[in-house]
Amino acid sequence: MRIRLGNGIEIEGKRRILMDPASTEEDSITLISHAHSDHVPRDVRNPRGFVFSSRATMEILSSFYGADKVNAMEFNSQYDFNGIKVTPLVAGHILGSTMYLIEHDGPRILYTGDINVEGGLTVEGPADLQEADILIIEATYGSPDYIFPDQDRVRMDLVKWAADSVKDGFIPMISAYTIGKSQEIIYLLNKLTNLPVVVSRGVARASRAYLNYFDLRYELDHDEPYVYVSSRWKDAERSVKAVATGWAIKRDFGDAKGFCLSSHSDFNGLLRAVMKVDPEMVITVYGQSKRFAEELRKMGIKAEALSSSFIKL
Ligand SMILES: [Zn+2]
The missing domain is CATH 3.60.15.10 (Ribonuclease Z/Hydroxyacylglutathione hydrolase-like)
Known part of the structure; x- marks a missing residue:
């Protein structure tokens, strides 16, 4: 062989x-x-x-x-x-x-x-x-x-950032890979908050397969406030941005906050x-x-x- x-x-x-x-x-x-x-x-x-x-x-x-x-x-x-x-x-x-x-x-x-x-x-x-x-x-x-920080700690920090942003009148936008990371974040927000989660069409398409295994609640549209999860941010007034990726350990994302959450x-x-x-x-x-x-x-x-x-x- x-x-x-x-x-x-x-x-x-x-x-x-x-x-x-x-x-x-x-x-x-x-x-x-x-x-x-x-x-x-x-x-x-x-x-x-x-x-x-x-x-x-x-x-x-x-x-x-x-x-x-x-x-x-x-x-x-x-x-x-x-x-x-x-x-x-x-x-x-x-x-x-x-x-x-x-x-x-x-x-x-x-x-x-x-x-x-x-x-x-x-x-x-x-x-x-x-x-x-x-x-x-x-x-x-x-x-x-x-070498990543404790991943549960990063998950808690991400949810807290999203909830605090909504409290301050902003729409939090989280950029995450369409398949895998987005569903993990939707799951996390569903479990720990009552915030509506809005996703892109791509994330919705990938998430459909997850519904056979996990209870995920998300929509393509919702009145404010909500949290937006997609591979890319969208235009919105008064939004704050974050990126959830392992690369955040080394990379700077400018005005977006990096959360070192990895699937690897x-x-x-x-x-x-x-x-x-x-x-x-x-x-x-x-x-x-x-x-x-x-x-x-x-x-x-x-x-x-x-x-x-x-x-x-
Ligand atoms: Zn992969």
């Missing part, structure tokens, strides 16, 4: 398996880890070959992208593709996000997709990490520059994931993949960033 970064993450053995490819291929199996656009094949509405994802991811792909030809897999069930056995596991990043455990007559391989070892409010749980020989792990925040694990979380899986070798992908591999090697862990050259397993 061999692996490389090409059309997504390519694993070749008795079958060709593509994980989060840019486009699907005839005669291959495509596994989608989650519904963020950088992990979804561009031809997902009319795919070639067989395409699989978790059931919740399939539902988001349908409600948000209009993709109805993706096959659903159940978490913790094993699927056999010509002797290559694939088990989807909860990844904790956004609803439906999946890690794939791949077993064949060689080393056990775990691909994380995007993960969160702490989970969040609108996911199935924290990343369900299991032992594997080869760990292919995301490295979005794979540098010691990215931070550097320490990624390290915890590596320790838990306890692999013989770590292969890093996405974001700070080179830096994270370097940090792991400093700790005596065999690690390299995945490139377009095949690694033989």
